[in-house]
Amino acid sequence: MAANRGFTPVPWAAAGGDPPCHIVAAGGAAYGNLKARMEDIIKTEELGFDYIRRNENGEVECIVRAVDDVNISVKKGEFVVILGANGSGKSTLAKHLNALLKPTDGTVWVDGMDTAEDGLLWEVRRTAGMVFQNPDNQIIGQVVDEDVAFGPENLGVPGPELPGRVEESLKAVDIYGLKDSPTISLSGGQKQRVSIAGILAMHPTCIVLDEPTAMLDPAGRKEVMRALLALNDVEEITVIHITHNMDEAVNADRIIVMDHGKVALSGTPTQVFSRVEELLAYGLTVPDAVMLAYELRKAGIGIPEGIVTGPQLTEALINEYNH
């Protein structure tokens, strides 16, 4: 398409010296200052989407509102986690960010581009790369480096530039050593990192991951999460991570909780995890440390609010004991 012909590689590490986000994101005031300097990479306005089921005659049988009136915006360099139970609309929302689905109502902007506009389709997909759940069903190449090169090859990146892109992408997720391995021989965590590298090679500004850890074992989960945090920290790539594993949300800059197609809660992990009852009502669990702190507080032990991780809880308990 026309948009592709004029493709110029965009340096993927964002220019400028923004400090890595989660250092500042925890405190509200500092976050506000930074906010002014960052621009929205993704913005949805009154986004709504209907799944329409038709019978054999093509008549509408039923309409399911999967996403309803969603207004979110994600800043450049943010690490956002979207949480939600099955059927909460989080995957449908994710597919809008990559223009795999087009909104029934409202608008989605990716880096200022309206995803409903056909001419911008490939540039939208390049800007917001997407990693899916099943590691086997998204690897196209037989060998790791061939798979990583698939995206940039589709973009028409000149051949001599490709090996460099593959190398930097594989190094960014720490699997350059597997460059020549057959993809079939990799572990789940390694496969997902190959998929992430395949997106990175397209030099995106933002990566959307739709439950990338759901089919992995705990070790694979850790590998993928470490890679994602490093990418966000070092390369300053915006990460939108969709999951229902609470422990993966603890390190986020911001958590968005979806329920029945709507945004139910939004805020920092500390803010979101302080609403334990609501989260449970949305069919979610909370991290063990949060749950324990909540129960202890309910039992009358003086634990302060806002505890998210195990070490924080330990510290609070020691303080309480010393008093």
Place this chain on the structure above:
Amino acid sequence: MKSIVLGQYYPADSLLHRLDPRVKLVSTFVYIISLFIVKDLPGYICVTVYLLAAVILSKVPPVKMLRGLSGIIFLMLITVIVNLFTIPGTPLLSFHGLHITVEGVYSAVRMMLRLVYLITGSSVMTFTTTPSALSDGLESLMKPLKIFRVPVHDIAMMISIALRFIPILSEETDIIIKAQKARCADFDSGNMVKRAKAFIPVLVPLFVSAFRRANDLATAMEARCYRGGDTRTRMKPLLYSGRDYLVYAADLALVTLCIMTRVML
């Protein structure tokens, strides 16, 4: 099923691994034609030298290559037996009204060698070439067909995806068979029809899953901006180098020698 090594790439760094896939495809084709041209000892020597050179240069352990032959042992046995007993000529042995002739022995040996050479020769290619390089090579060789509106790129992409999913689907088949066995499915008794019917509960879930995988893969390809072959570039473009022309020369020499053994001797 598992013993068929076709499409099993063996990673190594050898001259054959570095050859252009087009050269390997053409060479395999020339080699197979030569196999069918040769008839007697001098010809077989030519082909053997060519094959041995290829096997040695490929750095693939010969044991690995021979393992591929186990898949055709039955076929070889039939070929040998039929040839031994049906070719008329000077009798060598005879019992119970069956005659083994000298010509029959020659013919049996020839046919067996031919089969062994055929499988070994083509597995040299598949051992040293990644399936995606193979489909790239095919795509490039078939390019002239574009004039006749043959969707060359799409076919090559389909082949390489199919090859990638063979091991995944075969693993999945094993899982489904085990799952059905756990539900008391019986695959091992009864006549052919009954056994074939027993496989329906395996095939149905396998098909459903294959379609789901295809759908997922198509979405993933779209998300990575795949839109057909026209605007694509290549990380490893196919370029001929000196060694490729050398191998083409060797192919030409082989086929000429083989024809000469037929014509001159």
